[in-house]
Amino acid sequence: MRLHLSDSHDSADTHEPLGPDDPLAPLPFNPYKGNRGVTRAWHALKNSLNGFRVAIREESAFRQELTLAAILVPCGVFVPVDAVSHVLLLGSVMLVLIVELLNSSVEAAIDRISLERHELSKRAKDLGSAAVMVALFFCVMTWVLIVGPLVVRWVGNWIRP
Known part of the structure; x- marks a missing residue:
């Protein structure tokens, strides 16, 4: 049996409406998604600063790594090396902070879903910790x-005169 174009069109018109758990369902309205330019940048800046405040207040690992960064960043700026080495030194410290923030966000999302112990939740948190x-x-x-x-x-x- 051969499928005609009109047959596939008829079946597409009769599909069930997308449910809220369907990955193709439209996302809920977000008032910030329509912003463009300076307004979008302003909201993104406010959200980013709020994220820093939450990380500093709630995440002890981030506070420890931020303390380490406060020591290493000035050292990385003033150590007498070439520009590429400066970028590598400073970038490696920033990478730790970035990965810690992402790990904290994964942990928060997992905890939002459920606080009960689950193997997939443990796996997600362990993978973030490994990162x-x-x-x-x-x-x-x-x-x-x-x-x-x-x-x-x-x-x-210094040891040899």
């Missing part, structure tokens, strides 16, 4: 490879 660990390892590796030789040379010059 933070990889970012921290990358940061440590970057600092050791770039700043380590400078420190060894400085200490060697």
Whole structure:
């Protein structure tokens, strides 16, 4: 049997309306999505600053990493290396903060769904934690490879008269 174009058109007209759990259902109205230009940027800035406030107030890991960043960023600016090394040093610290914020957002979304223990919730949280660990390892590796030789040379010059 051959399907005619008119047959497929008839079946498309008779589909069931999309339910709220259907991934193709339209999203609820968001008053900020229609904003453009400066208005959109202003709302995004306010939301971002609110996110920082929440992370600083509620997330102890973010506070610890922010404290580490407050120490490493000035060091990364003033250490005598080339521009690319400065970018790598500072970027590795910023990457840790970015990944921690994303991990915290995943944890908040999982907790919003349910606080009961579930294997998929645990997996999502563990994967986020692993991402933070990889970012921290990358940061440590970057600092050791770039700043380590400078420190060894400085200490060697300081010990030898």
